[in-house]
Amino acid sequence: MSTERPTTDDLERLLLGASRRYTFDQIAEAAGLSVENARRYWRALGFPDVGDENAFTVWDLEALRGVTELVESKAVNDATAIQMVRALGRMTGRLAEWHVETLAEIVEESGSGGVGAQSRLTSAYQMAQRLLPEFERLLIYAWRRKLASSVNRLVAIAELGEAPLLAAPASVGFADLVSFTRLSRGLSVEALGTLVEQFEATTNDVIFGCGGRVVKTLGDEVVFVADSARTAATIGCQLVEQIGINPSLPDIRVGIATGPVVARLGDVFGTPTNLAARLTTVAERNSVLVDAATADELRDEPSVALRALPPTMVRGIGAVEVFTVTPRR
Numbered sequence: 001m002s003t004e005r006p007t008t009d010d011l012e013r014l015l016l017g018a019s020r021r022y023t024f025d026q027i028a029e030a031a032g033l034s035v036e037n038a039r040r041y042w043r044a045l046g047f048p049d050v051g052d053e054n055a056f057t058v059w060d061l062e063a064l065r066g067v068t069e070l071v072e073s074k075a076v077n078d079a080t081a082i083q084m085v086r087a088l089g090r091m092t093g094r095l096a097e098w099h100v101e102t103l104a105e106i107v108e109e110s111g112s113g114g115v116g117a118q119s120r121l122t123s124a125y126q127m128a129q130r131l132l133p134e135f136e137r138l139l140i141y142a143w144r145r146k147l148a149s150s151v152n153r154l155v156a157i158a159e160l161g162e163a164p165l166l167a168a169p170a171s172v173g174f175a176d177l178v179s180f181t182r183l184s185r186g187l188s189v190e191a192l193g194t195l196v197e198q199f200e201a202t203t204n205d206v207i208f209g210c211g212g213r214v215v216k217t218l219g220d221e222v223v224f225v226a227d228s229a230r231t232a233a234t235i236g237c238q239l240v241e242q243i244g245i246n247p248s249l250p251d252i253r254v255g256i257a258t259g260p261v262v263a264r265l266g267d268v269f270g271t272p273t274n275l276a277a278r279l280t281t282v283a284e285r286n287s288v289l290v291d292a293a294t295a296d297e298l299r300d301e302p303s304v305a306l307r308a309l310p311p312t313m314v315r316g317i318g319a320v321e322v323f324t325v326t327p328r329r
Contacts, residue, residue, distance in 0.1 A: 006125040018057035031064035045089035171232035180220035229297035236288035244286035255279025
C-alpha cells in the first residue's frame with residue numbers, strides 16, 4: 001500500500017486476504033455445490049445471507065471447495081461436515097470477538113493523538129499488519145495442541161472400553177461469583193470489564209493448570225469438566241482459595257457433580273451438568289459442594305476432606321445428598 005492513509009476497504013482487504021468480487025451463486029457453482037447446500041455451510045459458519053452482492057473472495061471459494069472435496073472423498077459425510085463447520089464457526093466467532101474487544105482499547109489509545117475516526121482506522125490497520133501473521137500461526141499451533149490432547153483423552157477412554165467415547169463419566173463443575181448482579185450495578189463499564197477479565201484469567205489458570213477443561217464462561221460463571229472427581233475437587237478448592245481471599249473479587253461458590261455426560265460441540269450435557277449448576281445455588285459462599293457420586297470417588301482421597309450435609313431439595317431433581325469438600329492440611 002502507498003503512504004496514503006488506509007481506508008476501511010484497505011483494512012477489510014487486509015483481514016480477508018483478498019477483495020470481494022464474487023456473488024454467492026458464483027462461488028457455489030465454482031465449488032460444485034447447489035446454492036442451497038452452499039448456504040447451509042455458510043450459515044453453519046455463523047454468517048448471514050448477503051443477497052446478490054459481490055460479497056465473497058477467492059478464499060471463500062477455496063473454503064467451500066475444501067469442504068466439498070472432503071465430503072466427496074468420503075473422508076466425512078455431509079452431516080459430519082456440517083457439525084464440524086458449525087463448531088469451527090462458533091469457536092472462531094467468539095475468538096474474533098474477544099480479540100477485537102481486547103484490542104479496541106489499545107487502538108483507541110494509539111489513535112487518540114490523531115484526528116477522529118481516521119486516526120483510529122490507521123492504528124487498527126497498522127496493528128492488523130503486525131499481529132495477523134503471528135496470531136494466524138498461533139491459532140493453528142493452539143488448535144493442533146488442543147486436538148492432540150482431546151484425541152489422547154478419547155484414546156484413553158476407548159482403552160478402558162467401559163463407556164461410549166462421547167458419553168463417558170466425568171465430573172462437571174460450575175463456579176459463580178456471589179452477588180455479582182448487585183455488585184455490577186455499582187461499577188463503571190471499565191471496572192466491570194476489569195473484574196470479569198480478572199475472574200476469567202484466574203479461573204482459566206486454575207482449571208487448565210490442574211488438568212481440567214473450560215467448557216464456557218458466562219460473565220460471572222465458569223463451567224468446567226474434569227476426567228476425575230479428584231481433579232474437579234482440586235480445581236474447586238483452588239478456585240475458592242484464589243478467588244475467595246482476593247479482595248478485588250466477590251466471593252465464589254462451586255458445585256460439582258459426577259456421572260455420564262454427553263459431549264456436543266464443545267459443551268457437555270446430562271444430569272451431572274444440571275446438578276452441578278443447581279448445587280451452586282445452595283452452596284455457601286467460598287465453599288465447594290459436591291454430590292454423592294463425586295463424594296464416593298473422593299472418600300479415599302488423602303488431599304481433601306468430606307463433610308456430609310443434610311439432604312437438600314434441588315429444583316428439577318429432588319432430594320440430593322450433598323457434601324462439602326475442603327483441602328486436607
